[in-house]
Amino acid sequence: xxxxxxxxxxxxxxxxGIGLAALGRPGYVTLGHxxxxxxxxxxxxxxxxxxxxxxxxxxxxxxxxxxxxxYGYGEAFLADWLAADSERAATVTVGSKWGYTYVAGWRVxxxxxxxxxxxxxxxxxxxxxTRELLGAHLDLYQVHSASLATGVLEDRRLLDAxxxxxxxxxxxxxxxxxxxxxxxxxxxxxxxxxxxxxxxAVQATWNLLEPSTGAALAAAQQAGWGITVxxxxxxxxxxxxxxxPDAVRHAATELGVTVDALAIxxxxxxxWAHVVLSGAxxxxxxxxxxxxxxxxxxxxxxxxxTAVAAEAPADYWDRRRTLAWN
Numbered sequence: 001x002x003x004x005x006x007x008x009x010x011x012x013x014x015x016x017g018i019g020l021a022a023l024g025r026p027g028y029v030t031l032g033h034x035x036x037x038x039x040x041x042x043x044x045x046x047x048x049x050x051x052x053x054x055x056x057x058x059x060x061x062x063x064x065x066x067x068x069x070x071y072g073y074g075e076a077f078l079a080d081w082l083a084a085d086s087e088r089a090a091t092v093t094v095g096s097k098w099g100y101t102y103v104a105g106w107r108v109x110x111x112x113x114x115x116x117x118x119x120x121x122x123x124x125x126x127x128x129x130t131r132e133l134l135g136a137h138l139d140l141y142q143v144h145s146a147s148l149a150t151g152v153l154e155d156r157r158l159l160d161a162x163x164x165x166x167x168x169x170x171x172x173x174x175x176x177x178x179x180x181x182x183x184x185x186x187x188x189x190x191x192x193x194x195x196x197x198x199x200x201a202v203q204a205t206w207n208l209l210e211p212s213t214g215a216a217l218a219a220a221q222q223a224g225w226g227i228t229v230x231x232x233x234x235x236x237x238x239x240x241x242x243x244x245p246d247a248v249r250h251a252a253t254e255l256g257v258t259v260d261a262l263a264i265x266x267x268x269x270x271x272w273a274h275v276v277l278s279g280a281x282x283x284x285x286x287x288x289x290x291x292x293x294x295x296x297x298x299x300x301x302x303x304x305x306t307a308v309a310a311e312a313p314a315d316y317w318d319r320r321r322t323l324a325w326n
Contacts, residue, residue, distance in 0.1 A: 001061025001293065006274050008224030009171045009200050011093050011139055015268050015293055017064030018057045018286075019230065019277040023050045024067065024074025027108035029323040031236030034108070036281045043073055043106065049281070050077040051084075056283050060290050063092050064275045066203070066228070068144055069126045070100035070114045079133040094137045095203075095228070097175055098126035099144035099152075113325055118143060118152035120161060127165070140201055140226070141165065143174040147184050159197050166198035173201030173226065179313035181205065182216040189220055201226035206273075207234045208248060208266055210316040211306045221272035229267045229276040234316075235323055238263040245309040257295055260285070264292035266302045 001014045022028040026041035037049070054065070067074040075096060082089040099118050104110035130138060143162075146152050152174075153159075166172045176184055181204050191197035202220050204213045206229045221227050233239055238248065239260045252262045267276040280286035311319070 001063070003063065004274055006093070006226035007201065007221065009140075009226045011171055011226060013064040013093055013226070013275040014062055015275060016062055016264070016290060017066055017228070017275045017277045018054065018062055019066040019279050020050060020071050020074040020078060021068070022279050022281050023053060023071075024077055025072025025102065025104065025113075026106055027104065027110075027113065027325040029235050029320070029325055030279060030281075031239070031241045031323070033236075033281065034326040036285070041108070047073065047077050047080065050074070051081050052283065053280060053286060054078070054081050056286055057278075058088065058092075060286070062290075064095070065092055066095050066277055068097035068100065069130060070097075070102045070144065072102050072104075072106070075130060075133045079137075082134070082137050089137060093139050094134060095140035095142060095173075096130050096134060096138060097142045097144035098123055098130065099146070101126075108325060110325075116145065116150070118146070118150045118155070118158070120155065120158045123158060123161060138170060140171045140173055142172070142201065142203060145177040146174040146188070147176070147178055148180055148187060153184070153187050153191060153197065159191070163198040166200070171200050171226070172198045173203065174199055175203035175230065176213070177205060177317075179317045181213045181313075185213065185216040185220060189223060193223065200224070201228070203228035203230050205229075205231040206267055206270065207232050207238060208263055208302075208305050208309045209234050209237065209311050210313060211310055212313045214270065214272075217270075218272040221274075227272050227274045229270070229273050231279075232264050232267040232276050233260055233279065234263075235320060247305055247308045251301060251305060255295070255297075257291070258288050260288050261292040261295055264289055265295040265297055266305065268292060269297055269302055
């Protein structure tokens with residue numbers, strides 16, 4: 001798998017990365033997550049599964065790894081995997097995120113799984129926790145699901161702290177969620193272009209059902225930012241398990257590929273995308289996701305699919321909020 005410059009950040013990534021959102025904790029909002037994990041959701045069991053997926057991803061050439069403080073034991077699982085082989089660890093790029101705190105207590109049926117707080121004290125606490133686990137392996141640190149509503153982009157003391165972090169050599173970025181992704185990104189670009197924020201990377205949702213961030217992501221790429229695509233499979237909605245738009249199902253059949261491979265290939269094909277995350281929890285899912293890199297999509301097919309499959313952003317995110325933790 002080829003290595004790509006991650007914008008002008010100085011980091012390198014591969015077209016496909018691995019995200020640990022569905023591996024680091026026993027519950028997540030991906031369709032069929034419980035079926036994929038099976039009965040063993042112990043800390044030790046998920047730790048072994050995470051290492052197996054990381055091993056196979058590495059063997060297939062994946063060199064970008066994504067995690068977050070709120071992914072249960074995700075950072076700890078990744079830290080153990082990195083410590084097991086220092087030569088291997090030296091060849092990967094690692095990104096993590098702060099801003100959510102995991103509060104489910106390893107329960108799938110918890111009333112609340114994570115609490116969002118973009119305050120300076122939360123950043124200081126979580127950065128110390130991340131650094132303790134990942135140490136010098138931490139290459140990219142991102143605000144987790146930044147939005148205009150939380151005020152994170154207007155907190156001068158916090159932005160100063162992030163600027164100090166960037167000065168230490170860690171690339172600072174933000175991840176996005178919700179119907180205002182594009183507006184949040186444009187505000188972050190404005191702040192960074194005028195020297196009021198240190199952001200140089202963004203991780204955003206883009207998929208065939210929710211392509212509304214495309215223009216803003218293109219602008220960020222033109223500004224030299226690193227671009228990561230998350231949720232290319234729409235939390236399982238763009239797989240055989242989802243209630244698929246007929247056009248997407250028919251296109252996958254005509255191309256002779258799985259729906260997930262088609263959806264990931266569509267994201268990889270975006271000219272502004274540097275790395276697309278796989279959220280695979282099984283080796284079989286990973287193999288199917290990696291297969292997307294061998295798929296050359298016919299000219300115009302992505303535009304055709306998004307034209308008929310895309311939902312209004314508000315509708316898409318309302319639907320996502322109804323997905324059950326399982």
